[in-house]
Amino acid sequence: MRILQFILFLIITGINAQNKNASDFFESHAIYSKVNNALSFIDKSKTIMLNDYDKSVIYVLVTPIHEKYFVVSLKNQLSTIDKQQFKCFKINDNRFVVFVDRSDENFGKTEVYKKNFEIKAKEIVSCDVLFKKLKENKLPKIPENVFAYAIFEETFVYLEDLATFDALQYLEIEYDLNKSSK
Structure with missing residues (x-):
């Protein structure tokens, strides 16, 4: 009976691990x-699929620029940002979310920053696994992309800047343009 319970536990744990998204981390x-939109974009971008980037490790980098402003970008190479600030979260073996923790900077000490960028610390994993996989990556760097957002009143988020490849595909995701109206 114990073996059956253990196997059931492993199956449930495996299913839960496969269903992770950014709501598990932020x-x-x-x-x-917005991070979930970027994760969806990985699976829909023609640029990513045509260049086989989807076969490599891709991480979504979330970088606070100010207490109410953040940038989301896709990477498959190591960033030049101070890796000591990285907080890593694993979606699956080839997908990660990386948050640049700016809490030690001036604007990072405000209550607004803490409220807007609060993370679920129990979900943090070591970034070493990600760094190792990125070193093994032989694909060229994903083209530069920026999804820049401003937060108003903690809930409304405005897409302030979109400088990305496949911009129209991303806007379809961002504004749910693929949903059919019934």
Whole structure:
């Protein structure tokens, strides 16, 4: 009986691990919905698929620029940002979310920053696995992309800047343009 319970536990744990998304890592709906959009974009971008980037490790980098402003970008190479600030979260073996923790900077000490960029610390994993996989990556660097957002009143998020490849595909995701109206 114990063996059956253990096997059931492993199956449930495996299913839960496969269903992770940014809402498992960020407290703020404003942040996690935008990160989930970027994760969806990985699977729909023609540029990513045509260049086989989807076969490599891709991480979504979330970088606070100010207490109410953040940038989301896709990477498959190591960033030049101070890796000591990285907080890593694993979606699956080839997908990660990396948050640049700016809490030690001036604007990072404000209550607004803490509220907007609060993370679920229990979900943090070591970034070493990601760094190792990125070193093994032989594909060229993903083209530069920036999804820049401003947060208003903690819930409304405005897409302020979109400088990305496949911009129209991303806007379809961002504004749910693929949903059919019934």
